[in-house]
Amino acid sequence: MQRLRLLSATLALVAVVSFPAQPADDVKPPPAGYRHWFHVNTMIIDKASPLFKDLGGMHNVYINSVGEAALKKGGPYPDKSMFVTDLHDFTVSDGSYVEGARKGLAVMVKDSKKYASTGGWGFQFWEGGDPKKPQVTDAAKQCFACHQPKKDQDYVYSTYIP
Numbered sequence: 001m002q003r004l005r006l007l008s009a010t011l012a013l014v015a016v017v018s019f020p021a022q023p024a025d026d027v028k029p030p031p032a033g034y035r036h037w038f039h040v041n042t043m044i045i046d047k048a049s050p051l052f053k054d055l056g057g058m059h060n061v062y063i064n065s066v067g068e069a070a071l072k073k074g075g076p077y078p079d080k081s082m083f084v085t086d087l088h089d090f091t092v093s094d095g096s097y098v099e100g101a102r103k104g105l106a107v108m109v110k111d112s113k114k115y116a117s118t119g120g121w122g123f124q125f126w127e128g129g130d131p132k133k134p135q136v137t138d139a140a141k142q143c144f145a146c147h148q149p150k151k152d153q154d155y156v157y158s159t160y161i162p
């Protein structure tokens with residue numbers, strides 16, 4: 001009981017001192033034509049990964065033409081650069097990883113002023129790619145915290161594969 005009370009007091013304190021970072025609200029999913037953008041890479045996170053619960057699936061990453069040159073240099077990215085991760089389920093059959101239905105669409109869009117508190121990137125994730133199901137209410141906590149270690153690549157994990 002004591003411990004519970006202490007925990008809720010701590011949580012209340014956190015709620016007071018940290019302001020939620022604004023999610024990307026100027027992108028309407030699915031960003032038009034992303035399947036015709038440059039395909040950056042595909043990564044599969046399966047059950048063996050500690051990230052499976054949060055990020056499990058087949059990650060198909062695309063970048064728009066604004067950011068393409070910067071990707072090749074490893075950043076920094078100009079404003080209006082946009083990454084889309086088209087996240088899909090997959091099944092494994094006889095050692096073949098087969099792409100399945102869409103789990104969601106994740107977006108990072110660069111606007112160095114508007115999203116200054118999250119490295120200049122706006123983040124959003126739509127469950128199933130459904131415009132009515134945005135999941136991000138606090139981009140700093142839900143997204144940016146995990147991208148922060150990639151500061152030297154402008155907070156982007158993906159690198160150019162020639």
Ligand code: HEC
Nearest residue numbers: 043059083085106107108123124125142143146156157158
């Ligand atoms: C637990 C760590 C973690 C969290 C939390 C996380 N990401 Fe990522 N993100 C990654 C990793 C690792 C990659 C590179 C793997 C890949 O290719 O998908 C990545 C890649 C991306 C990419 C492709 C560009 C890049 O950096 O390579 C986008 C877009 C993206 N994430 C959006 C989001 C959004 C939106 C959220 C919040 C809903 C989020 N991420 C939360 C770890 C994370």
